Amino acid sequence: MHLIDIEVGKWVKVIGFEGGAKFQDRLLQHGLYPGDVTRILRKAPLKGPLLVEVSRRELALGREVARKILVEDIV
Amino acid sequence: MRFALVGRPNCGKSTLFNQVAGYKAETGNFHGTTVTFTESKVRVAGEIIQIVDLPGTYTLQGSNPAEAVTKEYLASNDVDVIINVADASHLAQSLELTLELLGVNRPLILAMNMMDEALRLGLSVDGPGLEKKLGIKVLPLIASKGRGVKHLFLASLELARLQPSYGARFNVCEDDAMARHKMGQQLADEFIKAGTRHLTWRDRLDDILLHPLWGYGTLLLILLAFFQAVYGIGRLIEPPLLAIFDKLIVTVTGPLGPNTIWGALVNGILQGVTAGIAIVLPYLLPFLLGLGLLEDIGYLPRIAFLMDALMHRIGLHGKAIVPFILGYGCNVPAVMSTRTLEEPRDRFIAAALATLVPCAARLAVVFGLVAFYLGPLPALGLYVFNLFVIAITGRVLTGLLPEDVPGLILEMPPYRIPTLKAVFNKAWFRIREFVVEAWPTLIAGSGILALLSYFNLAVYLNYLIRPFTWVLGLPAAVGVPLIFGILRKELSLVMLGQALGTMNFSSAMTPVQLFTFTVFVMFYVPCVATLIMLKKELGTKGMLWITALTVIVALIAGLAARAVAMIIF
Numbered sequence: 280m281h282l283i284d285i286e287v288g289k290w291v292k293v294i295g296f297e298g299g300a301k302f303q304d305r306l307l308q309h310g311l312y313p314g315d316v317t318r319i320l321r322k323a324p325l326k327g328p329l330l331v332e333v334s335r336r337e338l339a340l341g342r343e344v345a346r347k348i349l350v351e352d353i354v
Numbered sequence: 355m356r357f358a359l360v361g362r363p364n365c366g367k368s369t370l371f372n373q374v375a376g377y378k379a380e381t382g383n384f385h386g387t388t389v390t391f392t393e394s395k396v397r398v399a400g401e402i403i404q405i406v407d408l409p410g411t412y413t414l415q416g417s418n419p420a421e422a423v424t425k426e427y428l429a430s431n432d433v434d435v436i437i438n439v440a441d442a443s444h445l446a447q448s449l450e451l452t453l454e455l456l457g458v459n460r461p462l463i464l465a466m467n468m469m470d471e472a473l474r475l476g477l478s479v480d481g482p483g484l485e486k487k488l489g490i491k492v493l494p495l496i497a498s499k500g501r502g503v504k505h506l507f508l509a510s511l512e513l514a515r516l517q518p519s520y521g522a523r524f525n526v527c528e529d530d531a532m533a534r535h536k537m538g539q540q541l542a543d544e545f546i547k548a549g550t551r552h553l554t555w556r557d558r559l560d561d562i563l564l565h566p567l568w569g570y571g572t573l574l575l576i577l578l579a580f581f582q583a584v585y586g587i588g589r590l591i592e593p594p595l596l597a598i599f600d601k602l603i604v605t606v607t608g609p610l611g612p613n614t615i616w617g618a619l620v621n622g623i624l625q626g627v628t629a630g631i632a633i634v635l636p637y638l639l640p641f642l643l644g645l646g647l648l649e650d651i652g653y654l655p656r657i658a659f660l661m662d663a664l665m666h667r668i669g670l671h672g673k674a675i676v677p678f679i680l681g682y683g684c685n686v687p688a689v690m691s692t693r694t695l696e697e698p699r700d701r702f703i704a705a706a707l708a709t710l711v712p713c714a715a716r717l718a719v720v721f722g723l724v725a726f727y728l729g730p731l732p733a734l735g736l737y738v739f740n741l742f743v744i745a746i747t748g749r750v751l752t753g754l755l756p757e758d759v760p761g762l763i764l765e766m767p768p769y770r771i772p773t774l775k776a777v778f779n780k781a782w783f784r785i786r787e788f789v790v791e792a793w794p795t796l797i798a799g800s801g802i803l804a805l806l807s808y809f810n811l812a813v814y815l816n817y818l819i820r821p822f823t824w825v826l827g828l829p830a831a832v833g834v835p836l837i838f839g840i841l842r843k844e845l846s847l848v849m850l851g852q853a854l855g856t857m858n859f860s861s862a863m864t865p866v867q868l869f870t871f872t873v874f875v876m877f878y879v880p881c882v883a884t885l886i887m888l889k890k891e892l893g894t895k896g897m898l899w900i901t902a903l904t905v906i907v908a909l910i911a912g913l914a915a916r917a918v919a920m921i922i923f
Binding site: 305306307308309310311312313314321322323324325326327328330334335336337338339340341342343344 | 412413443444446447450475531532535536539560564566567569655658659660662663664666671672696761762763764765766
């Protein structure tokens with residue numbers, strides 16, 4: 280599953296990133312790590328970015344970014 | 355003795371710096387406002403201390419220019435104490451950098467900033483516990499209110515004098531980011547107790563401001579109110595100010611005689627002084643005040659969020675909206691702000707497009723020529739046309755320079771109530787940059803120009819630019835105003851009267867010519883101050899490419915405008 284497919288408000292766990300090393304680095308730098316629990320707070324219209332919550336902070340992620348973030352359900 | 359302030363973006367380093375050093379660094383509720391370091395000397399307990407405000411960085415192994423600056427500085431300079439400014443309301447993330455700094459063998463002190471914000475979130479921080487665990491001093495701080503500042507610096511001074519050993523420090527052998535992230539989380543869990551979070555208006559605000567519908571409505575209203583206020587204030591101040599200076603020029607140059615070399619020179623210089631004041635005070639000052647307000651509230655990242663989808667259509671992402679908004683005031687800070695973009699490609703495209711945005715000076719040309727002689731509707735049309743040209747140029751550049759790292763990743767800070775002092779100081783800081791860097795060029799250029807026309811040399815410049823004016827069907831005489839417009843854009847308007855020999859431009863130029871001329875002025879070669887900034891940000895090659903690009907765009911847009919104008923007028 281990718282973050283882009285998750286409905287708003289549902290908590291999921293990040294398990295990994297697709298894409299190049301540079302892309303992964305950038306996510307890590309902004310404090311999004313595999314193992315983190317996250318949820319989508321809102322989606323901007325017209326294929327705009329997602330606003331996600333991770334460790335009490337809010338991050339805006341472009342859709343093409345969210346398409347490359349692998350997540351799983353929290354059991 | 356030297357203290358370095360290090361911390362994540364938007365943690366309040368610059369706010370702290372400004373508290374002790376007077377206003378020298380730019381602050382803003384936007385990630386990465388500080389992109390180069392700022393130094394200042396302050397006196398603490400009788401000792402002179404050099405304080406360095408380093409750009410916000412997530413890690414010491416970072417890749418963007420702002421992060422490289424921090425890393426280089428810590429590696430190359432003698433820093434007696436590193437003051438690590440942490441955001442207490444987001445301690446887990448802040449501690450990741452702290453863990454990295456523990457590995458740098460320098461005295462280290464941890465300042466837990468934004469304690470008020472943490473309290474608002476219902477967090478209670480066990481400072482002494484953390485202090486014991488990390489083996490470094492941990493102090494509370496509310497930099498925006500100046501609380502804890504004095505204590506922090508006294509403690510740093512003491513630390514510098516003691517020169518403690520690093521043996522007692524918490525040991526992180528892990529050199530990888532993932533391990534530090536986990537450790538930061540663990541430490542935060544251990545030393546922070548989460549209480550109940552008090553939901554306030556700030557938490558609710560995004561429900562409206564980022565709403566798929568109301569969000570855009572309010573964005574439009576806010577920007578409209580913003581520009582309306584800027585131009586409203588500008589129009590109020592400019593005419594009386596100009597009247598005063600015109601009178602002054604007449605009084606001063608009168609005794610010298612208008613046809614003597616001294617009279618011409620003094621007149622030219624005073625014109626330059628006047629142009630600077632007429633542009634800076636009435637328009638740039640309210641613009642910068644308003645921008646500072648939006649910035650400190652934390653609205654700019656919201657604009658980036660809302661505009662991301664649209665910006666993608668011209669090959670950039672939401673973060674690049676900031677240079678565009680700044681560009682309407684002045685292209686210089688616009689080009690400067692491209693530093694916050696990570697990719698060199700994004701920086702180049704954003705800078706190139708930002709120079710096409712009509713700044714306040716070009717607004718003067720649009721108002722002075724098109725709005726005055728042809729009416730407000732064609733002037734408004736020009737602004738729409740401008741956006742259209744920027745979009746097409748963006749598309750072309752994106753086709754030429756494909757994107758390799760996708761998308762927007764941007765921290766959304768909480769809303770903060772700005773302090774008036776900070777907003778005023780910030781505007782003053784930016785104004786000073788204009789006064790020091792651009793104004794002298796303007797005055798000198800104006801003086802040179804006066805001499806050129808006194809010796810009747812200016813006409814030769816017309817030949818130089820004749821190919822362009824000929825293609826666009828403009829009178830040869832506008833060559834001089836165009837060339838000098840590169841010094842400062844409004845000179846293209848100011849000098850037009852001199853060049854055409856009349857102040858009634860409509861008698862010397864047809865409506866089609868006025869319109870075409872304005873369009874050309876809107877796009878061709880950025881002003882000298884912008885060119886200097888382009889060179890600084892992108893290197894000589896980048897500057898030359900953008901200059902060439904603007905000439906091509908100006909020519910094509912000018913021809914298109916000429917064709918359209920011939921039909922309309």
